[in-house]
Amino acid sequence: MVAGESVRQVLRIRNVSSKAYVLRIDCAGMQFEPGQHITLGVHGEPDVREYSIYSPPGAPFLEVLITETDPGLVSRKLRRLSPGDRVLVNGPYGYFTLPANKHCRVLAVATGTGIAPFHSMSSAYPELDMLVLHGVREASEAYDRQDYRQYVSCTSRSDDGDFRGRVTDYLQGYDVAADTYLYLCGNCEMIYAVYDLSQEKGITPERIKTEVYF
Numbered sequence: 001m002v003a004g005e006s007v008r009q010v011l012r013i014r015n016v017s018s019k020a021y022v023l024r025i026d027c028a029g030m031q032f033e034p035g036q037h038i039t040l041g042v043h044g045e046p047d048v049r050e051y052s053i054y055s056p057p058g059a060p061f062l063e064v065l066i067t068e069t070d071p072g073l074v075s076r077k078l079r080r081l082s083p084g085d086r087v088l089v090n091g092p093y094g095y096f097t098l099p100a101n102k103h104c105r106v107l108a109v110a111t112g113t114g115i116a117p118f119h120s121m122s123s124a125y126p127e128l129d130m131l132v133l134h135g136v137r138e139a140s141e142a143y144d145r146q147d148y149r150q151y152v153s154c155t156s157r158s159d160d161g162d163f164r165g166r167v168t169d170y171l172q173g174y175d176v177a178a179d180t181y182l183y184l185c186g187n188c189e190m191i192y193a194v195y196d197l198s199q200e201k202g203i204t205p206e207r208i209k210t211e212v213y214f
């Protein structure tokens, strides 16, 4: 094992849609900031992947929200684990964290499991003025939406969400205050598109943070 690496036990796997699940592992002693990620793999196997932390600091466990990709090596293997199985964890890593002053306005835009860091942030700071805009295919992918103070699902393939269309369509008609901090997480097409749009809306690059999953 290298420094920072630890072997942890799986505590629970909770399915949140047909493809996505929340993996809970024991995390005694791990310190992190909401928005950071870990690397995770099945203990004894060489492949690891990055996963944003879903749970807040101070919880008696650590959770990640994972979608099983097809084809997908690690995301599929992790889903087939059982309580008591061991995983290899490294981290935390990353700078996708909130400003020091939490009395700010945050617009959090995510696609799919890119919502994970915002779950950690809103669980850690329930009073945070954060609107979560979540791009998904259909409403069944609005994972744990009750956990957010302000949440809008943008469904691209069905009418059962809060808004029919992509997050960029929603943002076209949305006034973004210039003092907003913009956090973008998920696939790179969305991130590039929202970044460009935010420039037209006058948000300066210093107020924008991005986390690209793929």
Ligand SMILES: Cc1cc2nc3c(=O)[nH]c(=O)nc-3n(C[C@H](O)[C@H](O)[C@H](O)COP(=O)(O)OP(=O)(O)OC[C@H]3O[C@@H](n4cnc5c(N)ncnc54)[C@H](O)[C@@H]3O)c2cc1C
Pocket (backbone or CB within 6 Å): 037, 049, 050, 051, 052, 053, 064, 065, 066, 067, 068, 069, 070, 071, 072, 073, 074, 075, 076, 112, 113, 114, 116, 211, 212, 213, 214
């Ligand atoms: C900083 C960071 C944080 C991340 N956090 C998360 C997270 O919280 N939850 C999560 O599910 N993934 C997250 N990812 C993606 C994750 O690391 C893996 O790439 C993903 O689980 C696929 O790995 P795999 O071994 O199953 O698939 P591989 O065998 O590596 O195949 C990868 C395929 O899956 C696609 N893919 C990768 N990620 C996704 C995704 N999220 N949704 C749909 N398709 C995808 C790729 O384009 C590629 O086609 C994160 C990536 C980064 C860089």
